[in-house]
Amino acid sequence: MIPVCRIEDLPEGESVRIEIDDATPAIAVFHAEGGFYAVDDTCSHQDASLSEGYVEGCFVECPLHAALFDLRTGAPTCLPARRPVRTHQVDVLDGIIHVRPAVREEAVA
Known part of the structure; x- marks a missing residue:
């Protein structure tokens, strides 16, 4: 983790971007609806940082083309995004937010 x-x-309605290493995509961590959520930081429609988006309820709006994503599932709820963003496990331990990055799925030959 x-x-x-x-x-x-991390006040409610805010987010923070974390970068782990060169091989792992950046992750956006959100405080929304009283909980903490983490998704890949890059919009699945086009290269835009979701951590810079507008948070309302459990949703984040991409700052580039207004695609809306459910922070709980990563699913897009409107166009232009059609593909979900990957979600990551979030735990709070001793008052510190931790993220467990999801395992990247490898292409099957």
Whole structure:
């Protein structure tokens, strides 16, 4: 698990972008609807940072073309996005938010 920040450092309705290494896509961590959620930071429609998007309820709106994603499932709820973004497990341990990145699915030959 990767420590992100203390819970008091991420107010509700806000997000933070974390970068793990060059091989792992950046992750956006959100405090929304009283919970913490993590998704891949890049919109599945076009290269835009979801951590810079507008958060309302459990949804984030992409800042580039207004695609809306459900933070709980990663599913897009409107066009232009058609593909979901990957979600990641979030745990709070001793007041610190941690993310467990989802395992990347490898292409099957």
